[in-house]
Amino acid sequence: MDRLYENFNKLLKGTKTNFIRYMYDEIKWENRMLGLVGPRGVGKTTLFLQYIKKNLTLKDTLYVSADNIYFADNTLIDLADKFSKQGGKHLFIDEIHKYPNWSRELKQMYDSYPNVRFFFTGSSILDIYKGMADLSRRAPVYEMQGLSFREYLALFHGIDATTYTFEELLEHKVDIPELIHPLPVFADYLKRGYYPFGKDLDFNMELEQVINQTMEIDIPQYANMNVATGRKLKQLLMIISQSVPFKPVMQKLADLTRVSRNYIADYLLYIERAGMIAQLRDETGGIRSLGKVEKIYLDNPNLIAILGKNELNVGNLRETFFYNQMRVKQDVISSHIADFQIGGRTFEVGGKNKGQKQIAEAAEGYVVKDDIETGYGNVIPLWYFGLNY
Secondary structure, three states: OHHHHHHHHHHHHOOOOOOOOHHHHOOOOOOOEEEEEOOOOOOHHHHHHHHHHHHOOHHHEEEEEOOOHHHHOOOHHHHHHHHHHOOOOEEEEEOHHHOOOHHHHHHHHHHHOOOOEEEEEEOOHHHHHHHHHHHOOOOOEEEOOOOOHHHHHHHHHOOOOOOOOHHHHHOOOOOOOOOOOHHHHHHHHHHHOOOHHHHOOOHHHHHHHHHHHHHHHHHHHHHOOOHHHHHHHHHHHHHHHOOOOEOOOHHHHHHHHOOOHHHHHHHHHHHHHOOOEEEEEOOOOOOOOOOOEEEEEEOOHHHHHHHOOOOOOHHHHHHHHHHHHHOOOOOEEEOOOOOEEEOOEEEEEEOOOOOOHHHOOOOOEEEEEOOOOOOEOOEEEHHHHHOOO
8 A cells, every 4th residue: 555655745845725615615525425527638637635734644545546456356335444454534536437346345434434435437428327326325426517708807817806606797796807818818718718727838739638538438328338339439429529519319310320319319418518518408408408409519619729720610619618617506497489498587698790580589598799898788798608617
């Protein structure tokens, strides 16, 4: 175990606490066991290390990654047993989905070592969903999204903006004195600001690796797919990236990918849960259930910049941003007269010349405009909606 502690200490020393993600304050850290999931690259490992650095002592805490060579000869239960006997109290396990039968062993650890608290992360949301049945009600699982525009301002530019409620955004209560001209930095956010590693010189390459690992490893591994089927999955993502936003026609997608129509809906759900696409559903389902899918988007604007290549559709970019940012705190569904509906409110997203026509029949309608710094009445700047978390 000595090497595990050495690696942990190195990681902790290199962890900074000057910027902390939104999820930190939403997690109930006092739970005896909890999980944190989300797409690859959104900062889950860093969040756990920050919590350790700010709140715990090294003498009774250990962080490990489930893909460490240590687990070639030892089980998670072996680790928990040794850790407990040495007086350990807080065990953090990263990339838990890379360990076979992880959920059963976590359940046994929870029941066998009542004096130890267990924390785990998983990049493959799919596997976490699959394993939760074994954990029953023992472990709440928090799902973390990439950076909001507000978080990007803090991490990339040192601009400390407050979080605004949905109501405050609609009432134009946004006030960021340091942000004199928001549009240039907002444009940069759309290209590279969703992922914390967006500041890296090789960001494009790193994001392509995230996409490839998700599509070629995470999903096929979860669904027990062969290599050929995994390639079909990636082909499906590329078709979506060149067509979004669009109303999915299952037979057309089946013909283009040469995959049975019966599998397309499942494949889309896998890709969605892995953080590559977002499916906008109707009022019978909403984002938190499986209602009828009305439109499919790429998950976030940065994916559009990578996968869309030269096919960038600015209208799609705007809608993707709005949906991506607002779904964290609100239940966003499709609108039969405009782009989106949140509660009883209707939203039409467009450029600075977008009119009121689409929302004329709405009980309470708003025009969300890109390329404007401030709004008025029911006209809301698009960048405002990146300040909600």
